[in-house]
Amino acid sequence: MTASFRDVELLSAYLDGQLDSNESARLESRLKSDESLRAVMDDLREARGILRQLPQRRAPRNFTLTPQMAGIKPPAPRAYPVFRLAAAVATLLFLITFVVNGLSPVAAPRLAAAPAPAFGMGGGGVGGSAPNESAPALQEPATQAPAQPFAQSMATAETPSAANDNSRVMTLAPKAAAPAPFSAAPAQVQPEAPVRNQEPVSTIWQIALGIVTLILGLTAWFLRSSSERKFRKQWNRK
């Protein structure tokens, strides 16, 4: 009688003591009478015995993990987050100073353009042909292009009323034209001076802020690297 695969399974489990008492008793009685079954069990036992005799090799090296392998970072010092945050804020402020200072020259002409109508009213608001030519000449250095059309429009708007005062215009015109050579020079310098004075953050403050940023950043870096070094030393000592 040849053993079925079910018998082989039972024999294999029997060898490992995985059968319950009833199954074991039944199989043992069959083993007594069935030689082929015994032969199969011998084969299974031999195979199992040889595998169990296979030498267990020792690991060629230790497979312990290092913090780097495990992705473990050293604990940061307590002061580190404070310095890191302070350095980040200082850096942000430092950059903001540049942005603010960079935007201020752009805003300056607009600020300068604001009094232009008042200036135009005084100089070009007199109307007439002569003032129409002289007024832009006066205002040109101060307000550049934007002031000119405004002054012109103001001048043209007021021409009808100004035509009545031709005599006054004629007397005023030379006055307005006469100081032109003298008033032109200060008019060119005048707009530059306020721009320099209006710089929101002075260079000294910027430098100071830069130094503070650098110190904070370096302190944070030093704290972090020293704790990392200490952590690595401790780990290597183990």
Place this chain on the structure above:
Amino acid sequence: MAFKIFVRLRLSLVENLPPSVSICGLIEPMDEPALIQSAQHGDLDSFNTLVLHYQDALFNTALRILGDDELAADATQEAFLSAFKNLTSYRGGSFKAWLLRTVTNACYDELRRQKRRPTTPLEPDTSDGDEMDSPRWLADSNLSPEQKAEADELEHAIQHCLENLPLEFRTVVVMADIQGLDYTEVAAAIRVPLGTIKSRLARARLRLRECLQDFWELLPAAFRLEKERL
């Protein structure tokens, strides 16, 4: 003669045991649950204690599945790394079985990689087409060259037969017969029903026996010894 070889082999194994394992084969007291718990909280020292304890079992499992020392070492390292990262998924039961699952997964990955990118071995092949290996214990000074050669032949024959088994049979037989896990542990490790384990193990043992029969002339001492011991 054959008996002497195996006595020598076992002595050489005892000498090579890691410090955590005592001479009689019993593991020295180790509070495994406590170590696992602290390792789950990120304590690398505790995990490394467990690594030292189980590294031989994992390496041998990988070696028997892959049949190559270097690949087995890589798979073992990968398995421990993966085990540390996924330690929170361990929910009790046999920790050894859980670790063996990670190493078999690493071995399966390696075998899949090999299928995708087959490589040619640099070492010379034997006459039957198997790559020659040089087991570490060949360097054991307690064995004579003749004994070493016989021991090498035995290991080589077993490894050859293991590699001829289908992967799922090989894994079961390595875990049950080489690593000594019981059926429930093997079932938990490779996540298959208990009945499947029984069936695979029976088939694997039969096939191995048939395969080893071909090495009868090569390994008569080993077979005789086994019969004598029974």
